[in-house]
Amino acid sequence: MRSGLPPFLLGFLSASFQLYLLREFSARFYGNELTFGLFLGAWLLWGGLGSLARPGARVPSRGPARVYALTILLFFAALIALRFSHRALGALPGEMTGLAPALAFAVGLAMLVSFPLGRSFVLNSALLGGDVPRVYFLESVGAVAAGLLIHFLLVPQASNWAGGAMVAAAASLFIFAGMEPSKKRRWVVLCTLLAAAAAVAWLDMPAQRAAWKPLRLVEAVDTRHAKLQVLRTAEQVSLLANGLPILTSPDPAGAEEGVHFALLQRSGPRRVLLIGGGACGGAAEVLKHVDVRLDYVELDPRVIRLAEGHLDPRELEPLRSPRTRIIFEDGRAYLRRTRDAYDAVLLDLPEPATAQINRFYTREFFAEVRDRLRPGGVLSFRVPSAENYIGPDLARFLAGLSATLRAVFLEVAAVPGANCVFLASDRPLSIDPDELAEAAVEARIESRFFTREMLAARLHPIRIATLDRSIGEAPARINRDLVPVSYYFHSILWAAQFRGLEADFLRFFARIPAAWVLDAPLIALALALILLRAFGRTSRYRVLVPVAGMGFTTILAEMALLIAFQAFFGYVYGKIALLLTSFMAGLVAGAWMGRKRASASFSDLIGVQGGFVVLLAVTRAVLVRTVPEVLPYLLLLAFGALGGFLFVAASRILRGNTAHLGLGYGFDLIGSFLGILAAATLVIPLWGIPALLSRLTVLNSLLFIFLATTSRHPSQKA
């Protein structure tokens, strides 16, 4: 057996399986960061528990190979279980399921795959004579290799299942060739693994079709940005991205309300910018206004290609009109780049159910729109509401959006209905049904919903007053790029649909002061460190404190940088492999530097801890406005390097003092689990990235002080 191969494969398999399961999990549970965090957290927790499970007295030399072969099969089982998870839940395909099932699946699937891989870390360490830093280094190299392979080769070319199968097949060959050359049954194992991989790759589309029955799935593609699926029933076509509809056609009601409330505000609009939704009737409605030239911005070209393949050609005519210009670009990037001015900017995007979409509902985005609107120009967007009752959760969500608009625009109006249409401008707006109906007649707009009677029913004074009162009375927080509260309040709305406790849990944290979650734990930690200093200063196990702190810090910083990247650039899912690879490359570099040193001492830990403090402060300082795209990569690299160095240094200090080779790794991952659970679900959406980074700086300062004041004990060299 080549001694470096097993730990390399461990990192390779672990990163690959994590990325593919994360992409599939995200697609199954609506792509929001809350479920994203649940899965990543569960993954880290099981990895940590796997490492903490004590190794037996004898470690078989073929241990890792067996575990890897088994994990590959379990990975396939996890993919299948995820795809048909709705059946287990007694739900229809596409039916909404709550946080509790998401949590159950996250924990269950992560256990299947991550636990044995975590345990493999211990096996590998034992096989390398307890050289934990070397295992860590090689594992990180494997993870970097997987990240690069997936980002540059597999994601652009293959579906998640096919990509996962290819990775597994390649790993199987490595296991066969490099780890068990003398084993008699190796051919059976190899053939089984390759056959399973081929079956998974081949069955991807049939399995998707089977999972969607009784609905008819006609096409599916995994793009960089999402899992796109096309459903067709007779003439009705729906395009879903990560399980959420982004386009349904025909949909005259949605198309009309998304366009005409805004364009009927002023006579004779000429330039209109439409962000999303053009392929499902929005463009056609805009072009009903005879003098308008339309710029339609769409991020993912595959959306248009899929629409062209399945929509009625008549629906696509407006997109081919000489009055329409289609721009394939992120909507915010386009707004920053263009010098054109518009009479109206129309958003036809899903509601802010994810941090990815939330960036189109923030104060910063609204300011970018305002800068591109002509005097009197109108911004319009719509979000799901309720026609007959505005409850406190919905009111708070709508109030936040309204307040965010008011922070930028002088005039804001909200149209009641099953969808709430928001209008904003620097000049007065009207939602008087008679005035709108008259404007529709003057503009010669033929429409089903902009008749006097339809408008009168929707815009009855009681309905307008109810909505205005609900919005006016609800507590409102401004939604910002780096404090995405609307995404959090939308999560409450989502959770409220289920009869479990999810919504109450989220409401509870929305009610309590920030200090309870952000500052009280720091005070508690400071007290704990004082006690530890008093009673445990002679123990080498105290190095586990910075290791857990490092796991907690790096994962939170990673999450903060990913969400900041999302807010600034909008395509984190397309770059997730590369971003994570930057972090892993940092780990490799840090671990390499750690191993190069002749010995490790507490002063190394103190230095790294100081490095964390400085790096966090720098990150906090630069993330106040849009940064160059390369910066998040560099910061992730730096966090990885510090983390890798610290882990190796701590492991070397512990070496010889404990028979438990997985202790440091386990603490690292459990710290990471706690970090991601808190960051993804609560801290970032509710209190924001700057507040989080400030507290992390304080936390690391405390750890720095703790290490500095406990470093004078003898025998600290290792």
Added chain:
Amino acid sequence: MNRRRFLHDAAAAALLLGPGLPALRAALAGKGGASGRSPVEARYYRKLPDREIECLLCPRLCRLGDKERGYCGVRENVGGTYYTLVYGGVCSFNVDPIEKKPFFHFLPGTAALSMATAGCNVNCRFCQNWEISQVRPEQIAHIEMSPEAAAREAAAARCPSIAYTYSEPTVFIEYMMDTAEEARKRKIRNVVVTGGHISRRPLEDLLEVVDAVKVDLKGFTQDFYARYVRGELDPVLDAIRAVGRSRIWLEIVYLVIPTLNDDPGLIRKMARWVKNEVGARVPVHFSRFHPMYLLKNLPPTPVSTLERSRETALAEGLKFVYVGNVPGHPSENTICPGCGTAVIERSGFTLRGLHLDNGRCATCGETIDGIWA
């Protein structure tokens, strides 16, 4: 909060996300048990030994111990006496076109004062008013409105009818009946928009005080009702039969959900049943499903499916069959079964033409069933 505490809380949270402990869940949510508001005694129940009661309002026949609530969440047994908790607690209150309910053969072109309280006795996965139907009264905001005040509001808004709608009016039957009587004193009519999941006796009492009932027939198999409605089909059919055989005006809505209840054979069977049990002249609306609530990610119903369903029902002999939730569709018009002319022309809530002469087709004199004035 230290790490151990944090871990403890995270674990507790994870546990609570599941079925959880009711008391703890209530404490976390800041809720008590019974709300205690509007303690009006319920009308349809019977007392059992040991302070238990049996609710007789709907086919669920909930048997409840002290301090327990029925499935609907708005009726509570307190010490052996059963109370409604939503009497006068109006959570939704609007003025809507009567066509929105939809009633197409009942005072067309008029407005109905529309109201609801919290609660429902079924749990449709596609409910469009789940925010009020699937909650307890103490979980949502409401205004107190006596039956007299409701009738006064309707008169002030010049609404010739009050519609009990949005959630399930069966669960606020005491308030609905009292309001209906107050409305009648002011010559205001009363219409009920219901899922029809109601027992015979309360329905018979209700039919004494209201003028029209629209029943949402959500499917035509028990399996569909069990899976997607959490109710039963037979009691709904019994209710439709009872309304159809009374003097009260009846319309039926069938919400067509693609692939779940749109099978042409099923539609044919349903149309036959309507014709045989309540008559061919009862209006039937095939409404378009718009993705809502737990099924919000499903596609809407193709219009061609609704058209096919309508054709099937017409072929079975039904006389007044409509396509609903598709404003501007020609099948929103009322077509005279005698001469085929459009006697009522509609586009959405817009009444474009009314060609009736004293309840008869202005062209051929055929009787067009309904309540027209």
